[in-house]
Amino acid sequence: MAKHSERVEDVFNALPDEQRDFVYKILYGKSPSDLSLQLPPEALAIAKKHGFDMQGYQFTAATESTRPARIVRVGLVQTSIAAATTEPVQIQRDAIFEKAKCFFDAASKSGVNVVCFEECWHMPFAFCTRERLPWCEFAEEISNGPTVSLCSKMAKQYNMVVICPILERDTLRGDIIWNTAVVINTDGSVIGTQRKNHIPRVGDFNESTYYMEGNSGHPVFQTPYGRIGISVCYDRHHPLNWFMLQVNGAEIVFNPSCTVAGLSEPLWGVEARNAAIANSYFTCSINRVGTETFPNAFTSGDGKSAHKDFGPFYGSSYVTAPDGIRTPGLSRERDGLLVVQMDLNLNRQVSDKWGFKMTQRLDHYAAEFAKLAKREYLPHTVHPPNNAKGQNVQENGSN
Amino acid sequence: MAKHSERVEDVFNALPDEQRDFVYKILYGKSPSDLSLQLPPEALAIAKKHGFDMQGYQFTAATESTRPARIVRVGLVQTSIAAATTEPVQIQRDAIFEKAKCFFDAASKSGVNVVCFEECWHMPFAFCTRERLPWCEFAEEISNGPTVSLCSKMAKQYNMVVICPILERDTLRGDIIWNTAVVINTDGSVIGTQRKNHIPRVGDFNESTYYMEGNSGHPVFQTPYGRIGISVCYDRHHPLNWFMLQVNGAEIVFNPSCTVAGLSEPLWGVEARNAAIANSYFTCSINRVGTETFPNAFTSGDGKSAHKDFGPFYGSSYVTAPDGIRTPGLSRERDGLLVVQMDLNLNRQVSDKWGFKMTQRLDHYAAEFAKLAKREYLPHTVHPPNNAKGQNVQENGSN
Numbered sequence: 001m002a003k004h005s006e007r008v009e010d011v012f013n014a015l016p017d018e019q020r021d022f023v024y025k026i027l028y029g030k031s032p033s034d035l036s037l038q039l040p041p042e043a044l045a046i047a048k049k050h051g052f053d054m055q056g057y058q059f060t061a062a063t064e065s066t067r068p069a070r071i072v073r074v075g076l077v078q079t080s081i082a083a084a085t086t087e088p089v090q091i092q093r094d095a096i097f098e099k100a101k102c103f104f105d106a107a108s109k110s111g112v113n114v115v116c117f118e119e120c121w122h123m124p125f126a127f128c129t130r131e132r133l134p135w136c137e138f139a140e141e142i143s144n145g146p147t148v149s150l151c152s153k154m155a156k157q158y159n160m161v162v163i164c165p166i167l168e169r170d171t172l173r174g175d176i177i178w179n180t181a182v183v184i185n186t187d188g189s190v191i192g193t194q195r196k197n198h199i200p201r202v203g204d205f206n207e208s209t210y211y212m213e214g215n216s217g218h219p220v221f222q223t224p225y226g227r228i229g230i231s232v233c234y235d236r237h238h239p240l241n242w243f244m245l246q247v248n249g250a251e252i253v254f255n256p257s258c259t260v261a262g263l264s265e266p267l268w269g270v271e272a273r274n275a276a277i278a279n280s281y282f283t284c285s286i287n288r289v290g291t292e293t294f295p296n297a298f299t300s301g302d303g304k305s306a307h308k309d310f311g312p313f314y315g316s317s318y319v320t321a322p323d324g325i326r327t328p329g330l331s332r333e334r335d336g337l338l339v340v341q342m343d344l345n346l347n348r349q350v351s352d353k354w355g356f357k358m359t360q361r362l363d364h365y366a367a368e369f370a371k372l373a374k375r376e377y378l379p380h381t382v383h384p385p386n387n388a389k390g391q392n393v394q395e396n397g398s399n
Numbered sequence: 400m401a402k403h404s405e406r407v408e409d410v411f412n413a414l415p416d417e418q419r420d421f422v423y424k425i426l427y428g429k430s431p432s433d434l435s436l437q438l439p440p441e442a443l444a445i446a447k448k449h450g451f452d453m454q455g456y457q458f459t460a461a462t463e464s465t466r467p468a469r470i471v472r473v474g475l476v477q478t479s480i481a482a483a484t485t486e487p488v489q490i491q492r493d494a495i496f497e498k499a500k501c502f503f504d505a506a507s508k509s510g511v512n513v514v515c516f517e518e519c520w521h522m523p524f525a526f527c528t529r530e531r532l533p534w535c536e537f538a539e540e541i542s543n544g545p546t547v548s549l550c551s552k553m554a555k556q557y558n559m560v561v562i563c564p565i566l567e568r569d570t571l572r573g574d575i576i577w578n579t580a581v582v583i584n585t586d587g588s589v590i591g592t593q594r595k596n597h598i599p600r601v602g603d604f605n606e607s608t609y610y611m612e613g614n615s616g617h618p619v620f621q622t623p624y625g626r627i628g629i630s631v632c633y634d635r636h637h638p639l640n641w642f643m644l645q646v647n648g649a650e651i652v653f654n655p656s657c658t659v660a661g662l663s664e665p666l667w668g669v670e671a672r673n674a675a676i677a678n679s680y681f682t683c684s685i686n687r688v689g690t691e692t693f694p695n696a697f698t699s700g701d702g703k704s705a706h707k708d709f710g711p712f713y714g715s716s717y718v719t720a721p722d723g724i725r726t727p728g729l730s731r732e733r734d735g736l737l738v739v740q741m742d743l744n745l746n747r748q749v750s751d752k753w754g755f756k757m758t759q760r761l762d763h764y765a766a767e768f769a770k771l772a773k774r775e776y777l778p779h780t781v782h783p784p785n786n787a788k789g790q791n792v793q794e795n796g797s798n
Contacts, residue, residue: 008421008422008425008426011414011418011421011422015410019410022407022410023407023410025664025665026407026664026665027407027426027665027668028665029665070792071792072792183781185783189783189784191781191782191783191784192781197760197763198758198759198760199758200754200758201754201758202752202753202754213758213760217767217779218767218779219779219780219781220778220779220780220781221780221781222780222781222782222783223783224792225792226792227780234758237676237677237753237755238677238755238758238759239638239639239641239642239673239677240638240642240759240760240764242638243638243639244764244767244771247767247771247776247778248778248779248780249778249780265424265425266424266425266426266427266428266723266724267676267723269426270669270672270673270676270723271673271676271677273669273673274638274669274670274672274673277636277666277669277670278636278637278638278670324665324666324669325665344792353601354601354636355599355600355601356636356637359597359598359599359600359612359633359637360597360637360639361596361597361612361639362768362771362772363772364596365639365643365768365772366768366769366771366772368616368617368643368646369761369764369765369768369769370765370768370769372643372646372761372765373761373762373764373765377646379619379646379647379648380616380617380618380619380647381618381619381620381621381626381647381648382582382590382591382618382619382620382621383590383621384584384588384590384621384622385588385590393469393470393471393623393624393625393743
């Protein structure tokens, strides 16, 4: 192509106006120009200085006479690692912390109320290696770990809620490692944590080697800026995980992720967006960027030879409103900050319109779950009353 | 725009090769050219003669040494009504039956094994009117109704499984009306029925005026061409409905729908596709086309004045494989037949790769459902330990 098109949106934006608007309307629900949010020059200057992508959008709601608008600005931060994986842990961590401070600064100057980083943003996504040292050194305690401490300080300084996904080590309870998102209030205190509920073992995502399925359930955190739920990375593939956050009252669900181009990119625009639609809440999808190179070669369970790199993580962080309208994605290659203003009143308005919660028949499904979770559950299969022709694709022994 | 672009795919196809392939890879998972299935000239001739869109694609699977390929061809039929809504019911029905025969013929000549029509394809989607007569006259019994009888005859003649969504009247049990898909075997016998589980009351979809939530559960039908589940129209908004069909062993789920441009079009490419991904099965999304005009004006609950037309239904029928790769959509405006060949072995291959079923923690959710379906369920909300600043968007009395 003549010009490098980094994102599909770059291709769309180069189309003639009418075609561009048509494509956006069908695919994204609205043209980005109808969602535009002007960002302050001093924030954009930080992005320019540090070479990260920065975009702003807004979702509005109808005016209600008995309920004031509930305006929240979220900031989605996608980063690459900031030092080589061969550096000592302390050096790597300090480098990414320095980068993070720039994002806090830009977010603050943009009036962001809630900021969220990608999954395990304080470390390389080293689970592809299956090695324990030095990677497990990045695991830290909630109460006094360096990453949570930094975010706590930033939260207080900027009066923000911060969602800080880390590799957690629960030193009090057996030194066990978890994949955890920490929710920090505007005064720097920890409101609570969400441990990743569903753990992948696919491709280079050997995470089940390091930590188990989370035991924190599906809490929703009451913050000054709405009720927040968190679905960590692979949790987004599980509609039941998103559903529980709905039942527990989430208004915004963040999905801090790390996922790579060859594996999941065509699914990226589908899953969190479907969750927003099905559950009448906002979803915020955040992915890492860049390719990470490790000291020792590893295999990927795909028949190919051992190699040292993992990625590319394709960024493309985006936000979906409860009516399914979504923002464009951030860069697929560069660090980025996506600032999105939303009126939380939209959730109830969309829920009242579509009625998905009213019509979801919880009693029916509860009765089904009581049966289906049992090992001896027999699927409800209806067999033909007699043998018909053309039985060429039945599996031997199936049903 | 210079040339009328009916579908987003028309816009994509006009892009330079490299950009087009890039967009398809990110958005659809693969370029349509990598999915192409050649259709026989005699089938295409029928489409040309009757002016309907016809497209063919195929999804392949890796070869396994212990399990033969399980190749199935499905045919998705999207139609507009064939006679004015002011004609007598018999005339309207005969007209759409004549049209259907052309589709059966083209599908048969294309080697289709399983054909599915859109929701209530034998009648106008008259539920917008809230009138009972003449529309309820279209409701028919499973055992001897004219639409099921026609499809039964065609199924036997062409050795096809036919999924025939109708307005059902259960004369044996109180003359009650249901929205029902009938699964007909290759010998013309009825294997079973799926009644629509979730009923909309949104916009012009006043369906709860006519029929209640289905009482047939989530059966999966064993056919000569795989295990088939059906999610009727609005059921597609409910991840739990799709989930139950997975639990019950579906390999292909058809979603016969009727839905209109202003309401749901940006969601259309998201929901069934997400279901295919989350549940490791194929999904087949079918929508009506055209605008239907009724004798008496009706309002739409949107503050606008009474009017007589309903639509446009935007077609765009498509198929998604369990790995999330999707076909382009059929026409947004014209009748169409989408022929898709699939190897059902792909389901298990994708399921083994991603592990969504293995990691879905049914026991955990079963325990949650036992609690959450109760009226007195208290959402799991975590409150901050102390009052923080910035509490500007909390609702009064929330939580």
